[in-house]
Amino acid sequence: MGKKGSNREVPNLASRPPVSITLREESSGMKQTKASTKSILKLQHIKNLAIWTSGEASIPSFGAFFGHHLAACSESTGTPPDPSLFPCQRCESILQPGYNCTIRIEKNRAKVSCRCKKPKKSIQNNVVYKCHFCSHRNLKRGTPRGYMKEICPLKAKPSLKPVPGTSMGQKSDGLEKGTRSTVEISKMDEIAPPAIDTDDPVTGSPTTPLVKMGTTLLEGKKRKRNRSGVKKPAESESNSATINAETTVSTSSKRRRKSWTSLKEIAESHDNSRDFTNLTEDPVLLVPEESNQKPYVAIIKGCTSFLWPDAAVPAVTALEKAAHDALSSDFQKYNQKMRQLLFNLKVSFVIRVTHSSTLVVSSHKFVVSSMARSYLLFPPDSKLKLGPSSSLKTYTPHFIASPFFESLRVSGPDFFASARSSADVLFDHQNSEFSEILQEYGNKMVELSKRIIEFVLMSLGDGYEKVYESEFSNCHGYLRIVNYSPPETVEDEEVEGLGMHTDMSCITIIYQDMIGGLQMRSKEGHWIDINPSESSLVVNIGDLMQAWSNGRLRSSEHRVVLKRFVDRLSLAFFWCFEDEKVILAPDKVVGEENSKIYKPFICLDYLKFRESNEQGKFEKVGYTVNDFAGLKFQMSDQH
Numbered sequence: 001m002g003k004k005g006s007n008r009e010v011p012n013l014a015s016r017p018p019v020s021i022t023l024r025e026e027s028s029g030m031k032q033t034k035a036s037t038k039s040i041l042k043l044q045h046i047k048n049l050a051i052w053t054s055g056e057a058s059i060p061s062f063g064a065f066f067g068h069h070l071a072a073c074s075e076s077t078g079t080p081p082d083p084s085l086f087p088c089q090r091c092e093s094i095l096q097p098g099y100n101c102t103i104r105i106e107k108n109r110a111k112v113s114c115r116c117k118k119p120k121k122s123i124q125n126n127v128v129y130k131c132h133f134c135s136h137r138n139l140k141r142g143t144p145r146g147y148m149k150e151i152c153p154l155k156a157k158p159s160l161k162p163v164p165g166t167s168m169g170q171k172s173d174g175l176e177k178g179t180r181s182t183v184e185i186s187k188m189d190e191i192a193p194p195a196i197d198t199d200d201p202v203t204g205s206p207t208t209p210l211v212k213m214g215t216t217l218l219e220g221k222k223r224k225r226n227r228s229g230v231k232k233p234a235e236s237e238s239n240s241a242t243i244n245a246e247t248t249v250s251t252s253s254k255r256r257r258k259s260w261t262s263l264k265e266i267a268e269s270h271d272n273s274r275d276f277t278n279l280t281e282d283p284v285l286l287v288p289e290e291s292n293q294k295p296y297v298a299i300i301k302g303c304t305s306f307l308w309p310d311a312a313v314p315a316v317t318a319l320e321k322a323a324h325d326a327l328s329s330d331f332q333k334y335n336q337k338m339r340q341l342l343f344n345l346k347v348s349f350v351i352r353v354t355h356s357s358t359l360v361v362s363s364h365k366f367v368v369s370s371m372a373r374s375y376l377l378f379p380p381d382s383k384l385k386l387g388p389s390s391s392l393k394t395y396t397p398h399f400i401a402s403p404f405f406e407s408l409r410v411s412g413p414d415f416f417a418s419a420r421s422s423a424d425v426l427f428d429h430q431n432s433e434f435s436e437i438l439q440e441y442g443n444k445m446v447e448l449s450k451r452i453i454e455f456v457l458m459s460l461g462d463g464y465e466k467v468y469e470s471e472f473s474n475c476h477g478y479l480r481i482v483n484y485s486p487p488e489t490v491e492d493e494e495v496e497g498l499g500m501h502t503d504m505s506c507i508t509i510i511y512q513d514m515i516g517g518l519q520m521r522s523k524e525g526h527w528i529d530i531n532p533s534e535s536s537l538v539v540n541i542g543d544l545m546q547a548w549s550n551g552r553l554r555s556s557e558h559r560v561v562l563k564r565f566v567d568r569l570s571l572a573f574f575w576c577f578e579d580e581k582v583i584l585a586p587d588k589v590v591g592e593e594n595s596k597i598y599k600p601f602i603c604l605d606y607l608k609f610r611e612s613n614e615q616g617k618f619e620k621v622g623y624t625v626n627d628f629a630g631l632k633f634q635m636s637d638q639h
C-alpha cells in the first residue's frame with residue numbers, strides 16, 4: 001500500500017460554502033441529529049476506507065462502494081458531510097486528483113462576459129473533476145485564486161502526493177451534470193505536470209498531477225495490455241508502485257503518456273457507454289509461464305474497470321476491511337489478499353494465457369481445425385467405430401449429450417497413445433501429426449492445471465500450497481474435443497448445444513472457437529456469455545473441487561447455446577482426482593467453526609453415479625455431488 005499520511009497543508013477552506021448537504025439529504029429533507037461516539041468512530045473508519053480506496057489504493061469499485069457507504073452512513077447518523085471531501089456526484093467515490101480523477105479549469109463565463117470588472121478574488125474559475133471510475137464530470141464552481149496550486153503545488157517533493165481531504169472543497173450547491181470542457185477528452189493523457197501554474201485564468205489548462213497509482217486491479221490491466229510486447233521480468237509490486245510514484249513526480253516537467261495510459265483508457269472507453277447496472281466483468285488471472293512469476297489479475301469483457309457483483313460485496317468489504325486493518329503497511333501483501341479474494345468469490349474465472357504461451361494458443365487452432373476435418377469429413381460410420389459400443393469408446397455421437405453434440409476423448413497421461421488409437425481407426429493412413437499435436441496440447445494442459453490448482457489453493461488461505469502434494473499430486477486429465485453441429489433453425493428460443501451442467505472434474509479448462517456460445521450461470525441465475533477469445537481459456541471449478549473444498553469453491557453451472565448456423569468446436573480438458581481417491585474436505589479447509597457438508601466418497605463412485613443417474617445426459621444439474629454426498633446442511637452459505 002502506498003504511504004499513508006501527508007505533509008500537505010490543510011487547504012484554505014475560507015471560500016467554501018459554510019453549510020453542505022448531500023443530494024440525498026436535499027431530496028429526503030433529512031434532519032441532522034447528534035451522532036453517538038460509536039457511530040462517529042464507525043463513520044471515521046468508513047471515511048478512511050473511502051479515501052484510501054478511491055485514492056492511494058486505487059480500487060475504483062471499492063472507492064465507489066465506500067464513498068456511497070460513507071454518504072449513507074453520514075445521513076443515517078445525521079453527521080454533516082466532511083467539507084474537505086469532494087465526492088463524485090454519480091458514483092460517490094471521493095475524488096482525488098492524480099488518483100481517481102482529472103481536474104481542469106473551465107472558463108468562468110461570468111468572468112469572461114464582464115471583463116471590465118476585475119473578478120472577485122473568491123470566484124476565479126470553475127474546476128471540472130472528471131471521475132475516472134464513472135466518467136462523470138463534476139463541476140466545482142467559483143474556485144478561488146490559488147485553488148489549483150493547492151492541489152498541484154509548484155515543487156512537489158518526491159514523496160508528496162495529493163492527499164484526500166485536501167483542497168477538495170465542499171460539495172458545491174452548483175454542481176451540474178454535463179458541463180462543457182474546453183479541452184477534449186482525447187487529450188487527457190497530455191496532462192501538464194503540477195509545476196505549471198495552473199491557476200492562470202487561461203481556460204482549459206489540463207492540470208492533473210501525475211502520480212502513479214498503486215499496483216492493484218488497474219495495474220493488472222495495464223500489464224494485460226502490455227502482453228503483446230516482450231515479456232518483462234516480474235517486479236515487486238510494492239517497489240514498483242513506490243518507484244513509479246517517485247519517478248513520476250520527480251520528472252514531472254516532462255509529459256509522460258505512459259503513467260496515465262490506463263486511466264486514459266478507462267476514461268475514454270467508458271466515456272459515453274458506462275452502464276452501472278449491467279456490468280458483468282470477470283476477473284482474468286494472468287498466468288505467467290515461469291514459476292517464479294506471480295499470477296496477477298486483470299479484467300476482461302472489454303471493460304476496463306471492475307465492479308464486484310452485488311452478491312460479493314459483503315464478503316469483499318469484510319475482507320477489505322480486515323486487510324486494511326492488518327496490512328496497511330504492506331502493499332504487496334494487500335495485493336495478494338486481493339488475489340485470494342478473487343478466487344474465493346468466483347466460481348469460474350477466465351485465464352488469459354500470457355503471450356509466451358503462444359504455443360498453447362496455436363495448438364488450439366491446430367487441434368480445432370484438425371478436429372473439424374475429422375468430424376466434418378469423416379462419415380458417421382467411421383466415427384461410430386469409436387462409439388459407445390466399440391472397444392475404445394472414445395467417440396460420443398450425436399443424441400447422447402444433445403442432438404448437436406459429438407465428441408472425441410483423448411486420455412492422459414499418454415495423450416499420444418490415446419489419440420493414436422483413435423486416429424488409427426479414423427484415418428486410413430498413418431497420421432502422427434494429429435496425435436503429436438494432441439500430446440503437446442494435453443501436456444500443456446496438465447502443466448497449466450497443476451499451476452491453477454496451486455493458485456486455487458493459495459486462494460483458500462495461507463499454507464494451503466502444502467496440501468498440494470498429499471491431495472492433488474495423483475490427479476490426471478483427459479481432453480474432450482467437441483463439435484457442435486449447427487441447428488436447423490435459430491429462432492427466439494435459444495438452442496442448447498449442451499444443456500446446463502456442472503463438470504465432474506476438479507477443474508476444467510475450456511477453449512472455445514470464435515463462434516462462441518459458452519455461458520456461465522451466475523449465482524443469481526443469470527446466464528453470462530463467455531465471449532470467445534483466441535488467447536483465452538475458461539476455467540471451471542468442477543464438482544470434485546466443490547466437495548473437496550467443503551463448498552468454498554463452487555462448481556460452475558454452464559451450458560453451450562448455438563446461436564449461429566455453423567459448426568462450433570471446442571476443447572475441454574478435465575483435471576480430476578484419481579478414481580480411487582476418497583474425497584473428504586480436510587479440517588483446515590472446513591474451518592473450526594464450520595461443519596463438513598459432504599460425507600466422504602470414492603471418486604469413481606461419484607462418476608458412476610453421475611453416469612447412471614443422468615443416463616448419458618449432461619444437462620441435469622439435479623444429480624450432482626450435493627445429491628450424491630451432501631449431508632443435511634446442503635451447500636449453505638456458511639463460508
Ligand SMILES: O=C(O)CCC(=O)C(=O)O
Pocket residue numbers: 480482498503510511512518558560569570571572
Ligand atoms: O463446448 C464447450 O464450450 C463446453 C464443453 C463443456 O462444458 C463440457 O464438455 O463439459
Ligand SMILES: [Fe+2]
Pocket residue numbers: 501502503508558
Ligand atoms: Fe462442462
